[in-house]
Amino acid sequence: MAAFLRFYDDETRKSLRRQRIFRDRLNPLNSYCDEEMIKRFRLDRGSILSILDNVGEQLERPTKRSQGLPASIQLFAALRFLASGTEQRVIGDTLGISKSSVCKSIDKVVKVLSTSLNTIKFPSEDADILKTKHGFYSIAGFPNVVGAIDGTLIPITAPKSDEHLYICRKGFHSINVQAIVDSDLKFLSVVSKWPGATHDAFIWANSGIARKFERSEIDGWLLGDSGYPLRPWLLTPVNNPKSRGEQSYNGSHRKTRVVVEQAFGVLKSRFRCLHKTGGALNYEPEKCCMIAYVCCQLHNICVDLKLPILEEDEMDDINDADQDGDLTYQGPLNDGKTVREALIRQRFL
Structure with a gap:
């Protein structure tokens, strides 16, 4: 009798053991047109195939x-x-793979793309710098601008440490991501790479691009909000403008600098994992930073x-608001106020 019960228990456990399910996998390359591809994956067929050509071998390396x-x-x-x-x-149900496979895919793809893609470059050639300046000047007549700078907050779950x-x-x-855009x-x-409580000015002061401006390796100005220090190479608005020239300067500054807020809005509309409507990134901060960078x-x-943002992904009004404080620094070597006043006299009176 005891032997029969043991046999019965063994057979019962086997029958209750979860059976391995083999799903029919969907290959979007064979299923969607370009518009559907962009709607679901934000990239068209050609750019996805190009990425696969560059990183496919790294992704397909066999495991043990x-x-x-x-x-x-x-x-x-x-x-x-x-x-x-x-x-x-x-996502797994859509593609015909398991949840664990989706998790592993996200981890692997983000790591590979973070080191393989090379699309973020500050202009270094004279022709590229001149083109960038012309692009900014065409917005509101603000001269000599090579970039607009700001930070944006990416929601994450509470980290353990x-x-x-x-x-x-x-x-x-959150994490605080700082960017310069054209x-x-x-x-x-x-x-x-910085936690959400970090001030924009601190992130800027500890960045490699800031040191290039300090060493005069870049010819041109950045436009930042009042959360940044006023420098000869980083121009901020005039607090409490009194003259018509200062008001005109602020108006042109605002219209020109707004492109960085628009860029964050488009970024978060395209990649909803970064936006509050997508919840919060449920990873360790280091991986969240990597995801934002990718x-x-x-x-x-x-x-x-020039891929479109489709109607269902309308731009959000992403404005993290200026951080409090007028960080205006003055001095014989870093007299940004003198540069700003000269610009107002020459261009905005």
Whole structure:
């Protein structure tokens, strides 16, 4: 009798054991037109195939346990997550793979793309710098501008360590991503590594691009809001403008600098994982920073190809608001106020 019960228990456990399910995988390359591809993955067929050509071998390297998923399925799983912020189980059901496979794909693709894509470049050639300046000048007549700078907050879940450092001034956990953009809303420089409580001015002061401006390696001005220090190479608005020239300067400054806010709006509309409507990035801060950086790289591909933002992804009004304080620094070597006043006299009176 005891032997029969043991046999019965063994058979019962086997019958209750979850059976392995083999799903029919969907290959979007064979299923969607370009418009549908852009709607779901934000990139067109050509750019996705180009990325696969560059990183496919890295994604398909076999593991100790198996050959793994095809590179195309891994890439589509990651792109779908970046584009929508959708739950991984839903993405898996759509592509015919498991939730764990989606998780592994996101992790692998983000790591590979963060080191393989090279779309974020500050202009260095004279012709490129001149083109950038012309682009900004055409907006509101502000001369000599090579970039607009600002920071944006990316919501994340509360990290396990140093949790207080990630609570931003708006009261939620985030990372603070600083970017410089051109007049076409393309990212020229991105710093994605600081907690949400970090002030924009601190991020700027500790960036490599700031040191290049300090060493006069870049010819031109950046435009920043009042959260940044006034420098000869970083011009901020005039607080409490009194003259017509100061008011005209502020108006031109505002119309020109707004491109960085527009760029963040387009970025978060394209890649909903970065926007509050997609919830919050449920990863460790280091990976969240990497995801934000990869999204900026992919955004630049979209800008270069002039890919549309479809109607269902209308631009959000992304404005993280100026940080308090007029950080105006004066001195014989860093007299940004003198540069600003001279510009007002020459251009805006």
